[in-house]
Amino acid sequence: MVVNAENVSRRYGETVALSDVSFSVSAGEIFAIIGPNGAGKTTLIRALTGTTDADGEVSVFGRPPTEVARGRIGLLPQEFTPADRLTARELVTYYAGLYDDARDPDAVLEDVGLTDSEGTFYEDLSGGQKRRVCVGTALVNEPELLILDEPTTGIDPTGRRELWDLIEGLADGGTTILLTTHYMAEAETLADRVALLSGGELVALDSPDELIARHGGDSRLVIEADDEARVGETLAAAGYERLPDERHVAVPAGPKEIPAIVEALEHNDVGYEGLVWRQPSLEEVYVALTGTDVSVGGQA
Amino acid sequence: MSRVSRIKAEATAAWHAFVRRRTAVFFTFFFPVILVFIFGVLVRTDPTGGGVFAEPPGYYVAGYIAVVVLFTPLSRVGSEVARHRDGNRFEKLATTPLSRAEWLFAQTLVNVVVIGLASLLILGLVVLATDATFVASPLIVPYVALGVALFCGFGALLGRLSDSQDGVIAASNGVAIPLLFLSETFVTPNLLPAWFVPLMQLSPLTYFARGLRAATYGSATGTASAGQAGIVGADPFLNLAVLAVLAVAFFIAGAYALPRTD
Numbered sequence: 001m002v003v004n005a006e007n008v009s010r011r012y013g014e015t016v017a018l019s020d021v022s023f024s025v026s027a028g029e030i031f032a033i034i035g036p037n038g039a040g041k042t043t044l045i046r047a048l049t050g051t052t053d054a055d056g057e058v059s060v061f062g063r064p065p066t067e068v069a070r071g072r073i074g075l076l077p078q079e080f081t082p083a084d085r086l087t088a089r090e091l092v093t094y095y096a097g098l099y100d101d102a103r104d105p106d107a108v109l110e111d112v113g114l115t116d117s118e119g120t121f122y123e124d125l126s127g128g129q130k131r132r133v134c135v136g137t138a139l140v141n142e143p144e145l146l147i148l149d150e151p152t153t154g155i156d157p158t159g160r161r162e163l164w165d166l167i168e169g170l171a172d173g174g175t176t177i178l179l180t181t182h183y184m185a186e187a188e189t190l191a192d193r194v195a196l197l198s199g200g201e202l203v204a205l206d207s208p209d210e211l212i213a214r215h216g217g218d219s220r221l222v223i224e225a226d227d228e229a230r231v232g233e234t235l236a237a238a239g240y241e242r243l244p245d246e247r248h249v250a251v252p253a254g255p256k257e258i259p260a261i262v263e264a265l266e267h268n269d270v271g272y273e274g275l276v277w278r279q280p281s282l283e284e285v286y287v288a289l290t291g292t293d294v295s296v297g298g299q300a
Numbered sequence: 301m302s303r304v305s306r307i308k309a310e311a312t313a314a315w316h317a318f319v320r321r322r323t324a325v326f327f328t329f330f331f332p333v334i335l336v337f338i339f340g341v342l343v344r345t346d347p348t349g350g351g352v353f354a355e356p357p358g359y360y361v362a363g364y365i366a367v368v369v370l371f372t373p374l375s376r377v378g379s380e381v382a383r384h385r386d387g388n389r390f391e392k393l394a395t396t397p398l399s400r401a402e403w404l405f406a407q408t409l410v411n412v413v414v415i416g417l418a419s420l421l422i423l424g425l426v427v428l429a430t431d432a433t434f435v436a437s438p439l440i441v442p443y444v445a446l447g448v449a450l451f452c453g454f455g456a457l458l459g460r461l462s463d464s465q466d467g468v469i470a471a472s473n474g475v476a477i478p479l480l481f482l483s484e485t486f487v488t489p490n491l492l493p494a495w496f497v498p499l500m501q502l503s504p505l506t507y508f509a510r511g512l513r514a515a516t517y518g519s520a521t522g523t524a525s526a527g528q529a530g531i532v533g534a535d536p537f538l539n540l541a542v543l544a545v546l547a548v549a550f551f552i553a554g555a556y557a558l559p560r561t562d
Contacts, residue, residue: 021420046391046561049391049395050394051391051393051394051395051560052561057470070395070396070397071397073395074395075391075395076392077390077391077392078388078390079388080387080388080389080391081386081387081388081389082387082389082424082429083313083316083383084319085316085317085321086313086316086317088312089531090316092308093309094310094313095302095309095396096309097305097306097310097312098306098310098393098397098398099308099309099396099397100302100397121320137392138392141396163364227323246306266478
């Protein structure tokens with residue numbers, strides 16, 4: 001077991017940041033922690049790296065976090081910002097210089113796709129390039145456990161997908177990866193297992209497929225219209241009950257039911273602007289278990 | 301060897317980060333220039349008169365150097381701690397082999413170089429632009445190095461206690477200005493109330509200014525009398541020893557105070 005946490009709790013005054021959180025991460029696994037802002041994700045990461053004092057038992061590679069050989073762990077903290085007037089190469093070289101057995105900075109820059117921008121100051125890099133430099137600084141010691149606290153926050157979709165490729169490549173190479181994210185698609189795409197935190201408590205823990213099967217609900221047809229109340233009434237009359245927690249009108253429907261629903265709307269002369277059929281995803285799991293809309297609070 | 305490598309990596313990064321902030325570099329060296337120009341050239345000393353600047357020009361050389369030894373590390377290290385906190389850099393460093401003491405030592409090395417250059421600039425300007433005479437004592441080097449280490453530790457403490465870069469600047473000014481004028485730099489003890497003079501022993505800068513003056517100027521004119529100057533008097537080596545002890549104490553306190561996360 002690479003990481004083991006048992007009954008980890010942390011309070012800040014009256015505020016409970018973590019309450020009896022227990023889980024473990026196996027070697028080679030990609031483990032994602034998701035949850036709303038303030039759920040306790042970053043506090044949990046800090047408990048795992050020994051940078052905050054928490055109650056309960058935490059072990060990394062079988063030892064307390066502060067006693068683990070530093071070269072075995074790589075960390076990208078949340079909102080990490082290195083010196084802005086060092087170049088990408090200088091930053092990677094700097095962090096490599098802190099380890100006895102560091103990787104060649106050229107190889108790290110190549111891994112994160114920054115060979116062509118190695119001489120550019122951090123402040124002049126694009127958002128995606130900045131995050132890739134930051135991930136690069138966590139890779140200089142060739143860690144066995146890579147901890148990424150919201151690695152793709154604030155970067156564009158292209159940059160995000162580039163980082164996903166990098167993370168998947170590292171996992172394929174045997175690196176154990178523990179990440180937190182606000183992006184449900186990220187957790188669903190990358191993670192072998194997902195832990196959902198809410199209010200400092202571990203609400204669910206399983207593979208994305210299992211979580212979706214258990215908590216995601218039915219596939220659904222989402223209808224966008226000017227008069228959505230009338231759409232809802234029409235479909236209710238046709239026997240399709242509206243699902244809660246959707247921004248537009250949504251009814252449970254498999255692919256074969258779509259023609260009948262469209263027919264019901266057109267037969268009653270109800271206009272609509274868009275139809276989207278969607279299978280349940282982690283987003284539905286998140287909404288169902290936390291009662292929080294993913295789009296609220298800055299999540300995408 | 302690995303400790304040396306880590307300190308070298310940190311100091312190299314800190315040096316590059318500093319020299320590329322042009323405004324910071326400019327004002328670090330402009331500060332001593334304008335200081336010597338104002339007090340040494342425009343105001344000038346008046347050994348025959350009373351009040352401030354009534355000592356011979358050489359008396360104030362230690363004061364000029366004290367200004368950069370005090371202000372620059374206090375604000376630079378304090379700001380650097382605040383920047384590291386804002387960017388969550390300490391959280392990352394806590395998972396690397398670099399210790400807090402090594403981080404502060406690397407910052408201190410950079411400051412020793414920067415302030416060493418600024419001190420050379422001051423001495424050069426004093427020679428060129430004023431009538432001051434002073435002894436180019438080799439003790440200037442350990443005085444500057446230990447003084448910088450002391451105030452780097454102090455700056456780290458301020459960085460820990462302040463919650464922002466603005467807070468660090470306000471706090472460092474709030475600490476530095478009283479210290480500057482109440483530590484035998486420019487205001488001589490005989491201008492202060494008798495009851496206050498013993499309190500000057502509490503300022504670490506007093507040992508720097510008094511000892512450096514004894515090493516470079518030698519005259520006891522204007523300094524505290526033997527009874528007022530505490531047990532070390534004006535002996536440059538005894539003041540250096542006190543400064544060394546204080547530097548170690550502040551360095552350890554500053555390193556310990558560096559935040560990890562919470």
